[in-house]
Amino acid sequence: MRIQQILLQEQAVQNLTVRGWVRTVRRSKEVVFIELNDGSCLASLQLVATESVDAQALAAVTTGACIEARGDLVASPAAGQRWELRVTQLEVLGEADSSYPMQKKRHSFEYLRSMAHLRPRANTFGAVFRLRSALSFAVHQFFHQRGFLYVHTPIITASDCEGAGELFRVTTLDPLHPPLKEGGVDWGQDFFGTRTGLTVSGQLQGELFATAFRDIYTFGPTFRAENSHTSRHASEFWMIEPEMAFADLAADCRLAEDFLRFLVRYALEHCGEDLQFFNERIEPGLLDKLTALADARFETMSYSEAVTRLKSSGQAFEFPVEWGLDLQSEHERYLCEQVIGGPLFVTDYPKQIKAFYMRANEDGRTVAAMDLLVPRVGEIIGGSQREERLDVLSARMDELGMERESLQWYLDIRRWGSCPHAGFGLGFERLLMYLSGMENIRDVIPFPRTPGQALF
Numbered sequence: 001m002r003i004q005q006i007l008l009q010e011q012a013v014q015n016l017t018v019r020g021w022v023r024t025v026r027r028s029k030e031v032v033f034i035e036l037n038d039g040s041c042l043a044s045l046q047l048v049a050t051e052s053v054d055a056q057a058l059a060a061v062t063t064g065a066c067i068e069a070r071g072d073l074v075a076s077p078a079a080g081q082r083w084e085l086r087v088t089q090l091e092v093l094g095e096a097d098s099s100y101p102m103q104k105k106r107h108s109f110e111y112l113r114s115m116a117h118l119r120p121r122a123n124t125f126g127a128v129f130r131l132r133s134a135l136s137f138a139v140h141q142f143f144h145q146r147g148f149l150y151v152h153t154p155i156i157t158a159s160d161c162e163g164a165g166e167l168f169r170v171t172t173l174d175p176l177h178p179p180l181k182e183g184g185v186d187w188g189q190d191f192f193g194t195r196t197g198l199t200v201s202g203q204l205q206g207e208l209f210a211t212a213f214r215d216i217y218t219f220g221p222t223f224r225a226e227n228s229h230t231s232r233h234a235s236e237f238w239m240i241e242p243e244m245a246f247a248d249l250a251a252d253c254r255l256a257e258d259f260l261r262f263l264v265r266y267a268l269e270h271c272g273e274d275l276q277f278f279n280e281r282i283e284p285g286l287l288d289k290l291t292a293l294a295d296a297r298f299e300t301m302s303y304s305e306a307v308t309r310l311k312s313s314g315q316a317f318e319f320p321v322e323w324g325l326d327l328q329s330e331h332e333r334y335l336c337e338q339v340i341g342g343p344l345f346v347t348d349y350p351k352q353i354k355a356f357y358m359r360a361n362e363d364g365r366t367v368a369a370m371d372l373l374v375p376r377v378g379e380i381i382g383g384s385q386r387e388e389r390l391d392v393l394s395a396r397m398d399e400l401g402m403e404r405e406s407l408q409w410y411l412d413i414r415r416w417g418s419c420p421h422a423g424f425g426l427g428f429e430r431l432l433m434y435l436s437g438m439e440n441i442r443d444v445i446p447f448p449r450t451p452g453q454a455l456f
């Protein structure tokens with residue numbers, strides 16, 4: 001039985017078997033107390049072993065060891081726990097000597113990052129990765145309930161959706177002697193007969209599916225070779241990208257709002273013990289914040305208004321605020337933390353700071369874009385209504401100097417049966433940071449990839 005299940009027992013049980021990893025051992029004269037954890041929940045099970053248990057095995061029980069124990073589950077006389085296991089038989093499956101680095105004392109997250117192979121055995125990371133698992137399931141549940149089709153978009157692709165030039169290259173060409181043609185490398189001789197990379201977003205392919213299935217979503221890894229050394233950017237992260245046919249920007253915002261609220265409620269309902277832990281150890285007030293969000297309506301503000309508010313704030317920002325410049329994290333946080341005090345949609349950004357596919361507004365300067373900003377994290381969702389008019393889209397691509405040939409398929413759906421559509425991307429790690437209060441994206445990814453870091 002998993003420890004979570006054991007701790008939920010209504011009655012004493014005889015002859016149970018448990019397996020797990022030892023968190024701590026306390027030895028007194030006649031009794032040995034062992035805290036055993038198997039990752040199924042935050043709490044550990046207390047095992048109580050007396051001299052009736054094989055002394056040699058007992059001696060090998062140390063912090064970090066893997067053990068199997070058999071015994072009777074009885075009401076615990078100790079405060080703070082309902083059950084304990086009186087051990088009758090014990091076997092050490094894997095010993096751990098005193099060099100085991102995860103001893104009881106609290107380690108810094110930074111130190112624990114250097115041991116991504118062991119940190120899942122620490123309380124905080126147990127809670128983080130249970131949350132990550134539960135919320136992955138919640139994502140699918142939300143869209144499944146609404147009849148969205150789940151589509152697997154390719155990981156290797158020839159198109160840079162966001163146009164930011166952040167594609168990691170995928171090639172089998174010899175780096176020292178690539179085939180050349182006039183002007184440089186002959187990518188036509190590469191594995192796929194063209195220049196390819198790892199996807200930065202499944203959106204473009206998602207849009208194609210939306211013109212056949214109406215409502216779709218993707219949920220998968222995305223990659224960006226962006227040299228950002230921040231606590232909110234990873235080179236490999238997971239994104240959820242829904243796309244809806246017959247939707248405008250307002251409908252897109254409503255979906256984003258419903259989605260985030262659903263995920264928050266799901267976490268409150270299913271991850272209570274872990275959220276309680278985050279509330280105590282990571283972000284005081286977390287539970288109140290999440291509970292309030294589950295019922296709140298989100299505010300909306302245009303980019304132009306946001307710029308006006310920031311300029312008149314009297315706040316000294318590190319980065320300049322000017323109409324036409326992108327909002328930086330400090331601006332985003334100021335808006336949702338100081339101005340609004342909760343989640344905020346910022347809409348209608350200048351076209352020059354947004355991707356080519358966003359629908360042009362009538363003012364000729366802005367596009368039907370939205371970012372959802374939340375306290376502490378800043379941008380958690382980015383989305384837009386898409387340009388469904390072939391002539392407008394083609395003209396925009398020309399304006400940006402994009403070659404149309406490799407995106408012919410994308411233009412085709414504007415040619416045959418085009419329809420208004422909209423979608424967004426939720427950064428899964430940003431969501432987890434918001435839900436847990438963890439401040440570094442590296443601490444919500446099992447094995448994070450960031451510039452200069454691909455160990456494990």
Ligand code: 4AD
Binds near residue numbers: 202232239
């Ligand atoms: O705003 P972004 O770049 O939008 C897109 O990729 C669109 N194609 C989405 C769409 O409309 N279907 O990224 C979307 C979200 C961001 O709001 C952020 O939460 C997350 O993805 N994100 C990152 N998360 C971690 N590390 C990074 N380097 C990220 N870049 C974006």
Ligand code: MG
Binds near residue numbers: 371379381382
């Ligand atoms: Mg964005």
